[in-house]
């Protein structure tokens with residue numbers, strides 16, 4: 136990788152380490168490979184070297200050179216490293232006793248590692264303490280291991296296919312691992328190989344590069360008073376080079392919505408009743424919360440009312456549980472407390488509905504009330520339950536007063552049994568007054584970014600925890616009572632009331648491209664918590680993949696097909712006869728790029744390309760900006776000519792400041808990039824400005840980076856599982872972050888042409904230069920020119936920018952975000968102004984200034 140080379144040479148130049156460390160080199164040394172016991176090898180495969188086999192030195196200070204990627208556990212137990220006859224290194228290790236699999240990975244230099252594989256043993260057995268040997272006569276490798284008290288071996292010629300395990304006598308098993316004392320008094324067990332000294336040199340260099348990068352990433356504003364001690368205010372002279380302009384993507388700023396942090400139910404989805412379908416399940420909380428069951432959020436009042444959950448004669452097979460109310464006499468009520476209370480606004484109207492049936496054919500009345508915590512009634516309506524069969528009943532409630540935490544009460548008015556399900560309360564004022572719609576304030580806050588696309592429904596949620604938990608779009612459309620709720624990989628419940636129809640409708644409502652992400656036939660690489668079985672479980676079985684691929688093709692028909700097509704008809708019946716104009720589909724989400732993944736991804740990709748060449752598929756390149764999945768994901772996408780790939784990285788602000796050239800080196804002939812998830816670690820102005828600085832560089836590379844979305848988008852206070860997020864909220868308020876202000880400024884000031892510029896700073900020190908950013912774009916549709924200026928320095932910068940014929944006498948808007956670097960909430964000030972041929976102004980310390988010059 137070009138980046139790596141740059142770092143390496145910088146490292147040699149800046150630190151001059153190489154010669155100093157490696158004087159008087161030996162030709163070859165012993166190398167022991169081991170994993171630490173205290174963390175079950177989670178920190179990776181480590182090395183130590185010795186010239187004499189007695190005195191050992193840590194390689195890279197005990198750095199983990201390859202980490203296990205299996206399931207949520209990521210154990211490396213009893214690794215065994217082995218070099219094959221062609222010089223390729225192989226490492227095998229134990230996973231855990233719940234799976235009959237083991238791990239294998241190979242490398243040519245021990246620095247860069249190939250994709251990992253978790254081959255299955257053909258019979259159910261343990262795989263412990265593997266030892267690898269080569270048999271010259273058969274040209275086969277044997278992996279001997281222990282299962283219970285019995286030794287076995289499997290043979291392979293290529294480490295890809297393995298013969299069935301056969302039992303071997305204990306005498307045939309020769310474990311040559313040694314136990315050693317390493318510097319720092321650590322005692323480790325591993326196997327020893329003889330290697331050329333250059334192997335250790337390369338490992339050490341790799342570690343030094345990592346150190347250097349880590350140090351850069353840790354640069355923070357807390358060191359600015361030392362880093363910029365004595366720095367005087369700067370001047371910056373900028374000359375534009377409009378003659379060198381280039382077209383850039385007009386989809387650069389979008390959003391990524393995932394139901395994490397209660398973003399959907401209890402969040403953007405405006406439903407006010409929690410567990411409306413009585414489908415909460417204990418496994419969603421891994422059986423750790425005894426209240427998390429079908430009756431969660433529901434209580435009863437009054438001693439004459441019985442409340443049980445039944446599933447004998449459900450409303451719909453996808454929604455098996457329902458409430459049974461047995462009233463011995465009137466007076467008691469079934470109460471729902473919403474998501475920490477039901478917020479109400481005085482005078483607002485609320486759509487109430489439920490499905491109900493009476494048990495014996497006798498009609499019964501049900502009083503529906505909204506009451507405050509201290510029992511004051513705020514609204515009431517009466518329903519007449521007149522059917523023995525499931526029937527929908529609806530009414531309207533008007534709140535007589537404001538309330539932050541009201542509750543819903545359902546009170547049978549006569550003795551007898553009633554069954555209830557899908558009890559729903561929606562504000563009438565949803566976003567654009569849509570039925571089954573979105574919370575207006577949240578939807579408006581997102582829409583104010585002016586996102587050009589929305590990626591949904593995840594993230595990890597899209598590929599789920601285990602094959603059974605993969606998000607299936609067909610379960611999320613149609614009447615809400617027929618949708619199939621499911622456990623959320625983030626440890627709670629998804630009603631899927633906010634389903635594909637609602638996502639597409641929201642995109643249309645705000646003029647954003649819909650970007651659904653579909654699992655690539657494999658679940659999340661961190662799977663195992665919900666299922667109890669660690670690992671991806673091999674993905675969807677190949678004999679079920681045709682059906683899975685068809686589901687994806689059906690999605691395209693559902694979104695784009697005519698109203699008389701099979702799936703287009705379903706969309707039309709849901710109230711949307713016109714197509715949704717789906718153009719992009721993401722396949723996969725930061726997956727482990729394994730053979731299992733490749734087989735399924737390729738199948739899906741080829742099927743879409745063949746049937747729907749008009750659809751742009753977005754592939755995936757793992758969870759980081761480097762490493763095995765990144766390299767392998769890119770290689771696969773390049774080979775298959777996938778048009779776009781989805782990159783993800785969450786980093787410290789220093790990383791964004793120090794990697795502004797990240798996309799400068801990208802090959803323009805390879806797939807284009809969707810930076811689908813990124814964020815710097817924090818919600819301070821400094822973080823936001825580091826992101827802004829990075830985005831100015833993304834705009835410069837807007838020919839290769841086509842889309843970006845900060846992640847995660849939403850987080851409910853008290854239910855935040857992931858920090859930082861872009862927008863925090865509670866039941867009654869929305870709290871956009873300073874990072875949000877940056878997204879909004881970029882989203883509302885996008886262009887489709889990049890105009891290069893040359894900056895001359897009065898101080899060209901590297902640390903200074905890196906903290907000053909500019910991007911000039913033009914929107915050819917309205918002729919406006921936008922100049923974004925980031926000053927991430929503790930001093931002001933006087934700017935002089937010659938606009939030439941670009942703008943003379945034009946009206947402009949100037950938006951400024953500025954403050955102290957640690958500030959968390961800041962307003963953007965917008966001033967209407969005008970600008971001549973030369974733009975002169977003083978950029979405040981720690982500021983983002985955006986000039987939009989109108990034609």
Ligand code: AHR
Pocket residue numbers: 393395593594595596724725758783812846847857
């Ligand atoms: O954005 C939160 C999570 O981060 C996403 O679900 C996943 O794709 C990534 O690991």
